[in-house]
Amino acid sequence: MKIPFYKYQGTGNDFVMIDNRQNLISKNNTKLINRLCDRKFGIGGDGLILLENPEVAGDDFKMVYFNADGNESSMCGNGGRCLVAFAKFLGIIEDKATFTAVDGPHKATITGDEVSLQMQDLTEIKQSGNMAFLDTGSPHHVVFTKNVAQLDVKKEGAEIRYSDAYIGNGGTNVNFVDMQENNTFLVRTYERGVEDETLSCGTGVTAVALAAHASGKANSNTVKLIVPGGELSVSFKKEDDTYRDVWLTGPAEQVFKGEIIC
Numbered sequence: 651m652k653i654p655f656y657k658y659q660g661t662g663n664d665f666v667m668i669d670n671r672q673n674l675i676s677k678n679n680t681k682l683i684n685r686l687c688d689r690k691f692g693i694g695g696d697g698l699i700l701l702e703n704p705e706v707a708g709d710d711f712k713m714v715y716f717n718a719d720g721n722e723s724s725m726c727g728n729g730g731r732c733l734v735a736f737a738k739f740l741g742i743i744e745d746k747a748t749f750t751a752v753d754g755p756h757k758a759t760i761t762g763d764e765v766s767l768q769m770q771d772l773t774e775i776k777q778s779g780n781m782a783f784l785d786t787g788s789p790h791h792v793v794f795t796k797n798v799a800q801l802d803v804k805k806e807g808a809e810i811r812y813s814d815a816y817i818g819n820g821g822t823n824v825n826f827v828d829m830q831e832n833n834t835f836l837v838r839t840y841e842r843g844v845e846d847e848t849l850s851c852g853t854g855v856t857a858v859a860l861a862a863h864a865s866g867k868a869n870s871n872t873v874k875l876i877v878p879g880g881e882l883s884v885s886f887k888k889e890d891d892t893y894r895d896v897w898l899t900g901p902a903e904q905v906f907k908g909e910i911i912c
């Protein structure tokens with residue numbers, strides 16, 4: 651059997667994309683999904699995303715996201731942006747989308763090469779010293795520190811991800827953040843389910859922007875995030891204790907296509 655696939659990247663966070671509206675691939679095939687994401691034995695990717703038929707009235711499609719380990723996981727911000735570009739490529743949408751993912755409904759807009767994705771509203775941010783924990787669709791531990799460029803993110807991220815605080819609770823992603831000038835932050839992320847540093851994480855930079863604003867490190871409603879794979883921005887409104895109208899914006903690009911032989 652041959653299954654057509656596409657590969658997308660958004661600031662270096664890369665995904666295998668499959669149009670699964672005809673149920674070509676089973677969501678329970680963890681081994682196959684893990685192998686397809688393997689950079690030596692498969693296509694290679696930080697995750698795999700299925701575009702499926704919508705289950706909610708008014709939606710254009712449904713997003714199903716798997717980490718590179720083959721397990722279905724929580725929301726992927728960059729993956730969501732790439733999926734919107736894929737939906738446009740497939741002719742499902744033009745420049746606007748409405749879809750549902752594991753964390754609920756999302757809206758998106760496309761402007762040239764950039765895709766903006768609306769993230770969920772957020773109220774709870776746990777802050778302690780230079781750290782914060784928040785769930786922007788996926789769980790994120792945020793550490794504000796210095797010399798982020800020199801850090802061993804895989805080693806230090808794994809220590810936090812597998813620490814007693816998180817191990818019994820499904821784990822966490824970990825973001826190391828170096829504050830620059832003018833509401834700009836340098837971010838490196840250790841991703842759960844990839845179990846390594848990725849070049850970018852959309853829910854991660856969203857968490858960083860909101861944690862930075864909540865702790866007074868950012869004073870603008872638009873924050874610029876520099877990640878190893880490029881640049882993203884996050885804009886939001888704060889009403890009472892809640893961050894609303896949270897939008898993640900950055901590039902999303904199709905890089906190649908092929909056929910899975912299985």
Ligand SMILES: N[C@@H](CCC[C@H](N)C(=O)O)C(=O)O
Pocket residue numbers: 663696717723724725726727728729788789822823841842843844850851852853854
């Ligand atoms: N790369 C993603 C986050 C994907 C989910 C994460 N690995 C998890 O399991 O929590 C993003 O862009 O948000």
